[in-house]
Amino acid sequence: MINYIPQIYPDELVYSLFCRYYVHSGCVSHKAALSDIFCKRSDNPSKEFIGHLNADAQNQIEKCYPIKELILKNTMFPQYARFIPLSQKEKAMYHFEFEYCDAHHLFAILPRTDADGFLRYCPLCVEEDRQKYGEAYWHRTHQIRNMQICSKHKCYLEQSEVTAKSEKCFTFCPAEEYCKVIEPRIADNADSLRYAEYLSDVFNSPLDFSKDIPINTVFYYAMADTPYMKSSGKTRYTKELSDRLKAYFETIGINDIASMYQIQRVLLGNRFDFSVVCQVAFFLGISVTDLTAPQITQEQIETEKATHTMKDKEPINWQEYDGELAPVLEKVAKGIYYGTANENGRPDRVSEKMIYRELELSAHRLEKLPQCRRIFERYSETYEENWARRVIWAYRELSEQQKPFYWSDIRLVSGVKKKNIGKVIPFIEKYADKSTANHIISIIGNIPL
Ligand SMILES: [Zn+2]
Known part of the structure; x- marks a missing residue:
């Protein structure tokens, strides 16, 4: 149970608030803080959004800050929802506020470039925050994709060691611990500076929920x-x-x-x-x-x-399009397949529908894109194969916790239904080494089918 809610700072990420909760609440471990805040054992903290709060945490937080306000002012929601159609924006807000749903299902979250792969900070903001609040915190405006400069201090942002991804990351990394004292690098390119200010101003403008x-x-x-x-x-x-x-x-x-x-x-x-x-x-x-x-x-x-x-629209050069889209598709499909792009880190089955949605392609377009088609086929699998990979993944996740676990735990973490387990066994050996496969099968073997 959550025992206190820290004061949220201006432009602070909710993730950062939870990091400070972990530090100040006296939680003995990340795990204890995680179970105070989130719903299930497999829920990780979300860097960009709020995550799947348990009912108690949701209630406690709501008493201090309306969830909608937090979403608008303390998450990256405005980055993803700013320009989407009104109905989609309303739906996304509804899910964040009332009915938790993985953000990847609500709008397109493109794969990150390496330069956008870590949380950023401004050394002068850190200094200021330490003076004013006694500690540093993660600012959300610094995390906008392609943001390079703190427009307040006109210096370059620094990259921390903390990954900007949420998947498979079950720890809290407070800014106070991860922001180093660094001599600020002053930004002197006027255009870069103007662009950073522009990004920040667009991001921070009120979101319109009335006109479409x-x-x-x-x-x-x-x-x-x-x-x-x-x-x-x-x-x-x-x-x-x-x-x-x-x-x-x-x-x-x-x-x-x-x-x-x-x-x-x-x-x-x-x-x-x-x-x-x-x-x-x-x-x-x-x-x-x-x-x-x-x-x-x-x-x-x-x-x-x-x-x-109109007929005189620019024709599409399919070959060029195929070449440009292929690396994007590879990254998206890989992320879904291995689970690294999925909020819970679980390997998912790459379906054609999913690819069309993630890449925002119209139906049947893959037929005109041979390179993309081949990539898609490489990642395609049957449901049974996917279930097997999920079971193996869940087994490895649970093994890492170094505590005894049972079939019911594997079922919960993998999301594979009991009635399907018989179909999974033949594929376990295909994806796991022999001793892992034997161990999994022995755990499964103990349950009456
Ligand atoms: Zn700054």
Whole structure:
């Protein structure tokens, strides 16, 4: 049971609040703190969101901070939900507030580049926070993808040793312990600085839950009278836009520059990625207000929609598309297959539907993408094979805890139903070494089928 809730600091991640709870509550172990806060043994703390709270923790926290406020002000929700359609945004909020659901099911969370792989901090914020609050904490604005500079102190952010991923990570890493005292590196590139401020301002602007103005419509009107759109408004010159944008951001030196197809999908309303949208908007000179609270009429939305069916749309170069998408698909499929991209770390079955959703592809597109198709086939498996891998994974997770465990524990952690266990046995040896397989089968062998 949670025994006290620390005061949350401005722009602090909820994860950071829980880290401080762990430090100050007198919990004897990470495990004790985890069970105070979260629902199940297999729940890990979420770095970007709140995680699966148990009823008691939820009640205690709600007494101090409304969950909705926390989501909006102390998680990375605005990064993922800012530009998605209103109905999807409302659904995501509902699940975070009332009915826990893995964030990966609510919006696209793209794989991270290596540079975005760790929690970041600003050495001057750390100094300030220590003076003001007596301890450092993880700021969420520093964790925005592609964020390199603290716009408050105009110095470069430093990378900690703490992974930004939540999966398979069952520990609390408080900023106070992990932020080193470092001489700040002052940011002197005016464009980089402006871009960091832009990202921060867009991220921190209020989220609109009343109007539903598609981001592609905002871009459509912002591109009129630019070299990136035919004066008739019927054709967008995406290649030209993408080439110039890339050249520009190379001078700024951000980690992950939007590709042509990412830009194209955003312009046509099939994608809403925060980082891609911000790059395009910044490059086109759209103000933060025009981007986050656009004044666009329903009629203008309809006009833009009509341009999608125009015949002179830029044709897709499938071969180039295939080559660009293949490494992304590899990363996504691998993450799902081995579980590293899944909130609970459990190996999942890679289905075609999942791939279409994660990559936001239209139906049957894989048929036109031979490289991607091959990758997908490499990761495909039957349900029985997946159950076997899950059972082995659960066995290894439980073994690490160095406590006796039983079939019921394996079943709980793996999520494989009792009625299916008979179908799993033939595949256990395929994925585990002999002694592991024998041990698992002996545990399973003790249960009446
Ligand atoms: Zn700072």
